[in-house]
Amino acid sequence: MALAKQVTKVLGAVLLGLLLSHNVLEAAPRIIPIWPQLNIPISQRQPKINRIGVLLAPVRWPELTCYPAPANNNSGTAVVICPGGGYVSEWVPPEGVAPAKWFNHIGVNCYILRYRLPDGKLPPSGVPWPLQDVRRAVQIVRAHAKQWHINPHHVGVMGFSAGGSVASLAGVHWLPGNPNATNPLDRFSTRPNFLVLCYPVISMMPGITHPGSHNALLGLHPPLDVEQYFSSELNVTALTPPAFICFAHDDPLVPTANSIRFYKALRRNGIPAELRMFQRGGHGFGLGRPGTGTVKWPKECERWLRKLHFLPAPKR
Numbered sequence: 001m002a003l004a005k006q007v008t009k010v011l012g013a014v015l016l017g018l019l020l021s022h023n024v025l026e027a028a029p030r031i032i033p034i035w036p037q038l039n040i041p042i043s044q045r046q047p048k049i050n051r052i053g054v055l056l057a058p059v060r061w062p063e064l065t066c067y068p069a070p071a072n073n074n075s076g077t078a079v080v081i082c083p084g085g086g087y088v089s090e091w092v093p094p095e096g097v098a099p100a101k102w103f104n105h106i107g108v109n110c111y112i113l114r115y116r117l118p119d120g121k122l123p124p125s126g127v128p129w130p131l132q133d134v135r136r137a138v139q140i141v142r143a144h145a146k147q148w149h150i151n152p153h154h155v156g157v158m159g160f161s162a163g164g165s166v167a168s169l170a171g172v173h174w175l176p177g178n179p180n181a182t183n184p185l186d187r188f189s190t191r192p193n194f195l196v197l198c199y200p201v202i203s204m205m206p207g208i209t210h211p212g213s214h215n216a217l218l219g220l221h222p223p224l225d226v227e228q229y230f231s232s233e234l235n236v237t238a239l240t241p242p243a244f245i246c247f248a249h250d251d252p253l254v255p256t257a258n259s260i261r262f263y264k265a266l267r268r269n270g271i272p273a274e275l276r277m278f279q280r281g282g283h284g285f286g287l288g289r290p291g292t293g294t295v296k297w298p299k300e301c302e303r304w305l306r307k308l309h310f311l312p313a314p315k316r
Contacts, residue, residue, distance in 0.1 A: 034062035034113075034136050059090065059117045062133040064140060067100040067110040068148065075107030076151035077310045079196065080137045082113050084161025084284070087130070087216035090114060094286035095160040095198075099298075102287055106302050107311065109150055113137045115166060121219045122226070128217060130166045135175060135190035142188040154310050156194040156241075161254065161284065162213045164200020168232035168262065171195045171241050194310060195243035196301055199251055199283055202258035203231040210254045233258075236265040242272035244304045246297040248281030274304050 038061070069075065083095035090096070092112065100110035116129035123129060138155055145152040159167030174191035181187050201213045204227040218226060228234050243266055247259045259275065266273040281294035288295030305311045 030066040032064045032066065032140060034064060034115075034133050034140070059114060061114075062116050062129075062136075063114045064137055065096075065112040065114070067097075067104055067112065069104050069107045069109045071149075073105070073107045074109065074149055075154075075311050076149065077107065077154040077156070077305070078109040078111065078141050078148070078150045079103065079156040079158050080111045080113050080134060080141060080192075082115060082130075082134060082157065082159040082163030082166040084159070084163040084199075084201075086210070086212045087118055087162045087165075088212070090117070090163075091160070091284070094284070095163060098287050099158065099160075102298055108305075109148065111137065111141055113166075118217050120216055122222075128169075128230070130217075131169045131173065134166050134170045136185065138170065138190050138192060139185045139188040143185055152188075154193055156196060156310070157192040158196040158198075159200060160198045160286070162201050162210070162216075164197040165202065165213060165217070165232070167192075167195055167197055168200060168202050168243075169230065171243065172232045172235040172237070191239070192241050194241050194305070194308065197243055197245045197259070197262070198297070199247045199254055199285070200245065200258060200262070201254055202233050202262045204228075205231050205234075208255055208257045208261070210258075233261040233265045236262070236269050236271070238269050238271070240266065240269065240271055242266075242308060244274045244276075244301050246276040246278070246294070246301070248278045248283070248285065248292070248294060250280055251283045253283040272308060274300075276300055 081096050081100055083090045083092050085091050096112040100112055103110050113134060115133040118128055118130065134157060138157065141150065141155050142152045157167040157170045159165065170190065170192055174189065177187045177189040179187055201210045203209045204214050204218060218230065245259045245263055247256060249256060263273050263275040276297055278293040281289050281292040285294040287298055302311065306313060
């Protein structure tokens with residue numbers, strides 16, 4: 001009996017050592033609620049996730065999952081990542097976790113946004129839930145800039161597919177900080193310092209938009225002025241942040257006009273922008289589809305970020 005207890009104690013110590021080993025089990029990422037005051041029962045906060053890790057509707061409990069850059073390679077730049085999914089799901093593994101880990105290795109702090117999915121209509125405020133959530137996410141990152149070793153002027157938003165719609169809306173419909181706000185978070189601007197948009201849904205205009213994303217966000221027959229307001233290419237100003245945009249010419253889901261028109265609107269307004277079109281790659285290529293030019297976009301985005309001084313020059 002004593003021997004059995006001793007063996008159990010030894011095995012327990014070994015197992016604990018293994019669990020604490022970074023090579024065996026990584027620490028769980030920190031998760032921060034976007035709206036802590038939302039009174040949602042615990043049972044409803046559990047996300048519906050399919051077998052490959054994709055969040056399914058409904059998403060009612062928005063959160064930020066933190067992937068900080070390594071302390072010895074922290075550039076001070078941060079990006080909020082908005083996965084796509086047609087506004088009915090969120091493809092977190094390929095369009096959240098994968099890019100977060102890649103950008104971590106070049107010194108970018110990443111925060112994956114699990115935004116609320118719309119119900120095919122606007123809420124009473126007229127501001128879509130995803131736009132509310134991404135605005136608050138930017139404010140949260142800026143509010144923690146000193147604690148997280150981030151430059152508050154180097155906070156961007158990245159989006160894939162419908163997440164690109166969320167990101168672009170953050171860039172054209174941002175709110176300035178209110179220094180007199182009661183809530184300290186509202187004292188920070190929601191304007192991203194840069195955008196990274198991958199095969200993005202940009203427009204809500206008929207014939208250009210992705211119909212599924214349009215209908216999930218605005219409904220089947222929204223007024224024309226509503227479609228125009230939430231078409232980012234129609235709302236670019238001289239204060240819209242610079243953007244890196246990439247897409248594939250053979251994308252079967254989101255018309256290429258979304259990326260091209262947004263790029264042209266940025267250039268007309270004197271905004272630094274870079275457009276990368278790849279002949280093959282389809283839709284949803286994430287960090288890049290093997291065998292196509294899309295695998296080049298992360299490195300090209302890195303070079304662009306360095307050119308705009310959001311990342312330091314590479315070491316020689």
